[in-house]
Amino acid sequence: MVYADGNTGIAEVIWNLEGLAFNSPGTVQVSGKLKGLAINTTAAVEVVSGWDLDEIVNEIRSRTVNLSIPLGEGLGNYSQSAYNALLAALDHADELSTGGNMTEEQFNLARNSLAEAEAALSASLNLTQDGVTYNVYRDFENDTTGKQPFGIEATRIQSGGAAQIVEESENTFLRLSTGPTKGYVNMFLPYIGQVFATGDQRVVVEYSARFQKGLQYANAFQPKNQTGAYAMTVAFENAGNDPWIRVAESSVWKNVKPFSYDTWYHFKIIADMDAQTYSVYMGDEVIAENFAFRTEGSTVLTGHVFGIDGFPNGQVDFDNIQVKIASVAEKAEQNAPLGLGHQKVSFITGTVNGTIGIINQRESWRDGYVESDI
Numbered sequence: 356m357v358y359a360d361g362n363t364g365i366a367e368v369i370w371n372l373e374g375l376a377f378n379s380p381g382t383v384q385v386s387g388k389l390k391g392l393a394i395n396t397t398a399a400v401e402v403v404s405g406w407d408l409d410e411i412v413n414e415i416r417s418r419t420v421n422l423s424i425p426l427g428e429g430l431g432n433y434s435q436s437a438y439n440a441l442l443a444a445l446d447h448a449d450e451l452s453t454g455g456n457m458t459e460e461q462f463n464l465a466r467n468s469l470a471e472a473e474a475a476l477s478a479s480l481n482l483t484q485d486g487v488t489y490n491v492y493r494d495f496e497n498d499t500t501g502k503q504p505f506g507i508e509a510t511r512i513q514s515g516g517a518a519q520i521v522e523e524s525e526n527t528f529l530r531l532s533t534g535p536t537k538g539y540v541n542m543f544l545p546y547i548g549q550v551f552a553t554g555d556q557r558v559v560v561e562y563s564a565r566f567q568k569g570l571q572y573a574n575a576f577q578p579k580n581q582t583g584a585y586a587m588t589v590a591f592e593n594a595g596n597d598p599w600i601r602v603a604e605s606s607v608w609k610n611v612k613p614f615s616y617d618t619w620y621h622f623k624i625i626a627d628m629d630a631q632t633y634s635v636y637m638g639d640e641v642i643a644e645n646f647a648f649r650t651e652g653s654t655v656l657t658g659h660v661f662g663i664d665g666f667p668n669g670q671v672d673f674d675n676i677q678v679k680i681a682s683v684a685e686k687a688e689q690n691a692p693l694g695l696g697h698q699k700v701s702f703i704t705g706t707v708n709g710t711i712g713i714i715n716q717r718e719s720w721r722d723g724y725v726e727s728d729i
Contacts, residue, residue, distance in 0.1 A: 408462055416445050425496075431480070431481065434479035444468045480506070493544075540669075541662040557626060560677070563619055577660040580657070586653035
């Protein structure tokens with residue numbers, strides 16, 4: 356600002372932006388007034404194309420910051436190098452978006468590079484170990500507490516619902532919760548690859564879960580078929596403080612086994628896609644045997660839904676989630692329990708496979724047979 360006496364100074368300007376458009380390249384004349392003075396002023400604003408690349412960068416970077424991405428070489432981890440490549444692509448795109456002279460060709464290249472880098476990170480998930488390939492493997496041991504898990508979609512979180520990684524007694528797991536009002540925290544775990552089984556093959560799903568008193572209902576396992584319909588359902592119900600595991604047989608829901616609050620249980624579902632039936636194990640006990648699929652014609656499973664759908668005062672924990680295709684001959688090996696909650700177990704083939712402690716019980720297994728001694 357130049358005063359009448361020739362001196363200069365600095366004054367704050369109040370710009371009038373009403374009715375102006377900055378969504379296309381060019382020059383826009385902006386009018387304003389010096390704050391505290393009845394002096395009008397104008398400025399020419401050059402609008403350059405950012406192609407909304409900054410919004411794409413912010414969206415992808417928010418996922419790298421706010422979601423827990425387990426990195427490493429082990430089973431269930433994503434590649435550190437793929438993660439670093441994504442960060443480098445983000446930094447490059449960020450520089451382009453703020454440079455002010457990006458061309459459409461540069462925008463397209465940067466956008467495609469970001470999409471490819473994020474896809475490469477997802478594809479870097481290690482799902483093979485000791486000759487066994489999984490369609491899902493998540494034990495949360497290498498996850499970051501306080502964050503939502505990368506690779507598990509939060510399809511609906513509202514009204515006090517929350518999903519976050521929690522550590523307790525040196526065990527890390529996923530906790531879903533709702534507040535004092537009716538809340539939602541619905542998750543969808545997509546399966547990697549085509550999950551179907553024919554002949555002597557079975558789809559085998561395992562997970563550990565713990566249900567807190569006060570919650571009325573939670574879905575534990577609802578796989579979607581090739582059309583998006585639910586093929587099966589396993590759930591916790593606590594109507595009138597009478598807790599039961601409920602399993603759907605065709606269109607009929609059945610109470611199959613009572614459970615205790617605040618107790619880790621290990622579940623295993625074995626699905627016969629040819630027969631369109633499934634069996635549910637709780638620990639080493641069959642609690643639902645050869646139940647008919649909830650939706651006939653379910654030939655492919657794309658992932659499963661779990662969570663709290665419209666109930667208050669909720670807390671349910673999940674751990675050790677895995678999905679794989681196994682033959683009938685392998686089912687004997689599955690008799691060895693994976694572990695409850697904080698106990699992580701690696702199975703080793705051989706004459707003596709291993710031991711696992713469960714509460715006050717010691718179990719050992721040899722060649723597919725389970726022996727117990729108290």
